[in-house]
């Protein structure tokens with residue numbers, strides 16, 4: 001396994017005019033790791049993921065992905081890099097007017113795959129993996145929230161990315177749907193050996209899917225380490241778990 005990090009944030013600051021969201025965020029994620037980023041609502045978790053896929057340029061600091069700095073990268077190069085990154089957006093963000101088949105095929109078509117038999121087989125096997133076989137011709141509004149998130153995962157996986165970014169994969173779901181998605185995340189990480197960053201404020205999910213937690217608060221990393229250790233000994237983590245942090 002390569003020692004160089006797959007994702008590295010160095011002193012990242014994100015501001016919108018006078019509003020400072022992130023002051024100084026630094027962390028590294030190495031190949032094959034699954035990391036959970038946690039923090040209260042509005043703390044800037046989604047923005048961190050957006051900076052990693054180059055949808056948002058930080059105000060200061062640097063983001064490196066697969067050994068490349070994203071700073072001043074032209075859009076076509078960012079697009080090339082994004083092909084190696086799968087993202088499940090908050091709320092799944094499926095295209096309501098496209099069938100499930102086309103939603104999952106989307107990334108493949110974007111990256112130039114034209115072989116329809118290949119696409120059909122890929123969609124079929126992904127739907128099987130998320131335990132929703134045969135729903136190719138349905139549309140997103142016909143699915144439940146949990147089912148949409150599973151399809152969102154399948155869509156993110158379709159291009160076999162090396163990096164997976166998951167924004168609130170289980171938030172708002174019932175315990176059974178949550179467990180299903182957590183199990184899927186664990187299973188896909190084992191199966192594909194991806195490097196994964198999941199953002200959540202769901203402690204149960206975070207415990208199930210990752211062994212390392214990064215806690216954000218007030219624009220900084222306030223804890224970063226093995227989940228068990230943080231949950232047992234880190235006061236910031238203990239306060240967060242007990243719900244003693246207020247929203248930003």
Ligand SMILES: Nc1ncnc2c1ncn2[C@@H]1O[C@H](COP(=O)(O)OP(=O)(O)OP(=O)(O)O)[C@@H](O)[C@H]1O
Pocket residue numbers: 016021039040041042043044045046047048090
């Ligand atoms: N384009 C933007 N312009 C101005 N402010 C923004 C912009 N995008 C995000 N923000 C602000 O940055 C802060 C962090 O947003 P972000 O969406 O990253 O939070 P989050 O931690 O993902 O929250 P949640 O858990 O509710 O999803 C919020 O206060 C938000 O209003």
Ligand SMILES: [Mg+2]
Pocket residue numbers: 045046047090167
């Ligand atoms: Mg968010």
